[in-house]
Amino acid sequence: MSDLIDELDARILDLIQADASLSVADLAERVGLSPSPCWRRIKRLEDLGVITKRVTVLDAEKLGLGFEVYVSVKLSLPSRTNLEAFEGRLEHWPEVVSCQTVTGHEDYMLRVMTRDMHAYDDFLRDKLLASDLVSGVESRIIMRSVRQTTAVPISLVVENHTTAPLPKVVGK
Template identity: 40%
Template sequence: MIDKIDRKLLSMLQQDCTLSLQALADAVNLTTTPCWKRLKRLEDEGYIRGKVALLDPEKLGLGLTAFVLIKTQQHSSEWYCKFVSVVEAMPEILGFWRLAGEYDYLIRVQVADMKRYDDFYKRLVNGIPGLSDVTSSFAMEQIKYTTALPLTL
């Protein structure tokens, strides 16, 4: 279970995981040792899954974002495991969800351009038999993007 202090620490780390232990401790009115113990517990209990740098896809030449909706008539465990292994092996795929509703899966893809997307698409549909509908939409503008969860303090 986490308390208000834990939530404050998590909220701060979501915004900037490079904050010093001293800065975090000061913000929650703790000394560094109890603050460190809280952070260690939050990591050990899985509240903190990792610490990463958020990169700019445009600056790295990966400016095309696609959202791919997939329908399939295949739902066996064997097919699902094959699908997951193909998707996990494709570095262009940044997000992968199983859905309830009209479509079965949603994939978020980041590539350089339409040619690279077409190459990706061909590998996807050729690598996974049994896809009955693959519909792609392309982002024209990113209006909001955050990795920060809405923690109430």
């Protein structure tokens, strides 16, 4: 078990990841606590930075943003100044929904969402390739999303330190 969380914390985190709208009373009931101790655990996890925020997951396709691309980006010169400059530009590009620095030939991996191929082409030409910092781009269009989650696999934290898996918490 992680030094930060115990089995009850893990169960709370699993439930919150599945449905952040659950009330403290509902969470407490599902993990076998009263509301006050459950709230204190949640507050502690927030204070520790384990819980960083709570969000609502939207259906991008229903909103007309179903065109998704993974983009490998190579900078012309990957200096500290250029890395910081490129990362600063990303803040103004709403199409970029995630960005990671990566090892290998490329410097970044972006996940880009747009309305369609034409909107992606506009983004590519007018923003990404218009940057003098970028020397190469490789796009991979997502044909179909097979599995996608925002959940952190809490069970991996627990599995490494206990002999038995956590009991499944059944919803109402």
